[in-house]
Amino acid sequence: MMDSAQLTALAAVLRSGSFERAARMLGVTSSAISQRIRALEEQVGSPLIIRSQPCQPTEAGQRLFRHAEELTLLEQGLRRDLGLDQRERNAGAVWPSLRIAVNADSLATWFVPAMVAVPETLFDLVLDDQDHSADWLRRGEVRAAISGSSQPVQGCDCRPLGALRYIATASPDFHRDWFGDDGVTAVTLARAPVLTFNVKDQLQSRWAEGATGCAEIGPSHWLPSSQAFVDAAIAGLGWGMNPQVLVAGHIAEGRLLPLIDARPLDVQLYWHVSRSIKAQLAPLTAAVVEAAGAVLRPIKRLVEDQ
DSSP: OOOHHHHHHHHHHHHHSSHHHHHHHHTSOHHHHHHHHHHHHHHHTSOOEEOSSSOEEOHHHHHHHHHHHHHHHHHHHHHHHTTOTTTTTTTTOOOOEEEEEEOHHHIIIIIHHHHHTSOSOEEEEEEOOTTTTHHHHHTTSOSEEEESOOSOOTTEEEEEEEEEEEEEEEOHHHHHHHHTTTOSOHHHHHHSOEEESSTTOOHHHHHHHHHHSOOOOOOEEEOOOHHHHHHHHHHTSOBEEEEHHHHHHHHHTTSOEESSTTOOEEEEEEEEEEGGGTTTTHHHHHHHHHHHHHHSBOGGGHHHHO
């Protein structure tokens, strides 16, 4: 049976990235952390940590790290069921760390309130496009993911969250310079500079195809930031797909214009969670559903509204 103090030390090193920070987290010496890690490695029979800056897990270390985190989740659930969580809040209890794959626009618009609603939990977020975030679950590298796919990942449950509405927007000057004479057509979209989050981002092409029948778009600026997307559109750098919740005020005040009125793009989002710790993540699932419901559009209304 593995020693809980040794597993806690491993988790602390991998969370913090160093033996010294792990020692401060746990209120022990660096030597004590080293001894616990060494004893665990001797028991397992292989290295668990790559001593780099920051420290990284080996394959065996990653598996033990996930095991340690699941044990912490189980203990947290037990404390909650026994009514001990409030009494132990300031007693040095170890908080579980949840690694979750989230798309950047969800993080920028509605996901933070879900995190706030789950106390005594640390979050380790992996940012990826909603069309690719489920891959992290398939590889076993996260415990839950916000995905654009409604197909459950093997070993996971899936539930709909709603749809994030996007508006193709540009500054008034950009709109005039690139679309003023000929309007928004396949030809003008193929010439106008566009804003793209990264190589996985297909929203601009999807919108162009829906609006004009052609998915071809112009030369791209690469901006991996939701807020930078809005700022760049306002500055006239290019046109791009922005969440309606982030640009509604700018549109109302004239800083941004929709490329085509009444032509939104709704992206459906789903919550995938590992079935093995579904019960332990129930509070987070409830918080995610509530936070999403405050911002996202119900999926059942999409066809009716368009």
